[in-house]
Amino acid sequence: MELNLPESRSRSIRCIVKLGGAAITCKNELEKIHDENLEIVACQLRQAMMEGSVPSKVIGMDWSKRPGSSEISCDVDDLGDQDSSEFSKFVVVHGAxxxxxxxxxxxxxxxxxxxxxxxxxxxxxxxxxxxxxNLEIVRALAREGIPTISMSPFSCGWSTSKRDVASADLSTVAKTIDSGFVPVLHGDAVLDNILGCTILSGDVIIRHLADHLKPEYVVFLTDVLGVYDRPPSEPDAVLLKEIAVGEDGSWKVVNPVLKHTNKKVETSVAAHDTTGGMETKISEAAMIAKLGIDVYIVKAATTHSQRALNGELRDNVPVDWLGTIIKYSK
Amino acid sequence: MELNLPESRSRSIRCIVKLGGAAITCKNELEKIHDENLEIVACQLRQAMMEGSVPSKVIGMDWSKRPGSSEISCDVDDLGDQDSSEFSKFVVVHGAxxxxxxxxxxxxxxxxxxxxxxxxxxxxxxxxxxxxxNLEIVRALAREGIPTISMSPFSCGWSTSKRDVASADLSTVAKTIDSGFVPVLHGDAVLDNILGCTILSGDVIIRHLADHLKPEYVVFLTDVLGVYDRPPSEPDAVLLKEIAVGEDGSWKVVNPVLKHTNKKVETSVAAHDTTGGMETKISEAAMIAKLGIDVYIVKAATTHSQRALNGELRDNVPVDWLGTIIKYSK
Known part of the structure; x- marks a missing residue:
């Protein structure tokens, strides 16, 4: 596998966030963004990146012409004497x-x-x-003052070999982060050495990034509270609060203690999801957890997602927190 | 300079085309595309790439939802028994x-x-x-059946050192071309080793690509007939039909023979052009010509641009062709 890795990095990556396709788009309407969710996600992301410090004001970074207007408005004059906000290092990957x-x-x-x-x-x-x-997500985050940079995997040299990542220019990703930007990658169509082409899912990208950038934690924002033991629409569905991943990559539910062990965890998977649903997500998440990186699967735009993004779950998990934690346990 | 070059290429690049910002956008209106020109440019590009062969029909490749519609329409069913059209290899770079x-x-x-x-x-x-x-240009060309792939220079690892290209992942560009696609690059904001950041113009990108991909010819599509001896809006402005570039990179007008030699060639440069206008273009073009690659500067969406794109000027230039040719002469 060909990898361009950075020689050195000045400061470590705090978090890789997956904006799940189901959370930021309307899954029953073609090519429609869930604007309300996306706006809250952007706001929560910014708060998490600020690490508690209170900024004087949001510096919007999308200076595009608004529909119906012939001029561009940007509050550039207010920026002159503003200190450059120090954000902690995040990477965003979104689904389709x-x-x-x-x-x-x-x-x-x-x-x-x-x-x-x-x-x-x-x-x-x-x-x-x-x-x-991708452009619309970059714009939504930039409007919230997050210095986002679109990094389309195909253009960044990501390619696969029978669907496994074969090459990826991670040095440009690292350089972008070190320059104070937030790279925004996404599930993409890429060239494949064997098949000619394939789809590289956002989840596989996250695993690969986690492996090489070693973030403190990874957050998957989705449209349900977390992982359930059966489709969450069913009345008896139980939210799996903690999943432990063993050295061999196998995983088991440790909280709650399930009476009737369902070997197969079922979840709602939208019919148009060609890259696999929650099952894929759990196995990808398990591979990340195996690296010693905690993974939180949580519903986007809730107080639970804000706490997960803030990193509040690193030491101990509040009893009222709802979501799924996937951890490595020897 | 760090360059990732392909080990081998199966077939050579025919042409690199610059879609000048002035030709494809409305220069007096912010963020407005010149749809009519862009559509003709796309059509001419496709004809040039087909090298004279007549396709049964255009296979549209932008299957996005149209505004006001809730469904996506694509004529996928018609594609089943269609042969894959063999396009000759083009690269597109556009200005801003x-x-x-x-x-x-x-x-x-x-x-x-x-x-x-x-x-x-x-x-x-x-x-x-x-x-x-870039997205809108990729879509316009794709609608015309050109298999375009957006390749944003920043994401492709282009960076500069005091505004000179310091790195660029040309192997991904070459792989994209070899897979039968047309990469679409553009002037971009990039990281600079010395300055922190700068603007990398489309013209500098073209020169760099020409140097490494060695196309047969390069076409600059612009909003005037070519290079003039003074601003083309002036009544006495003379179109310079041929410029010869010497070994030392200096250039002189060889057709027409100018009586009053104006050392400085003046041209219309829009006030908002931060990356230099016609002067920059000529010196960039001269550097390409010095590599032995003919450069044609021609008005977009005219019969003259079609002939230039087709490569009809390679052997001899028809007397009724209007535009500027920049050639290397020992």
């Missing part, structure tokens, strides 16, 4: 939700075969859809 | 026009100093604006 999946599944991009016209067209169409979403 | 320049000049991103809050915010704002334009 209702963007990209239609294009990918309609053309079969995940199965490869770039020589077929439909796959090639679908590859282009998928990238247009996911980069469109 | 009325995108990005406001944000860059307002904050002084080109002067560096990322530690200043205004520069940092302006850096983020500039990238949002230019990546927004």
């Amino acid at each position: 939700g209702s963007f990209g999946h239609f294009q990918a599944s309609r053309s079969g991009v995940h199965k490869g075969g770039l020589e077929k016209p439909i796959v090639k067209a679908g590859f282009v169409a998928t990238r247009i859809s996911v980069t469109n979403l | 026009g009325s995108f990005g320049h406001f944000q860059a000049s307002r904050s002084g991103v080109h002067k560096g100093g990322l530690e200043k809050p205004i520069v940092k915010a302006g850096f983020v704002a500039t990238r949002i604006s230019v990546t927004n334009l």
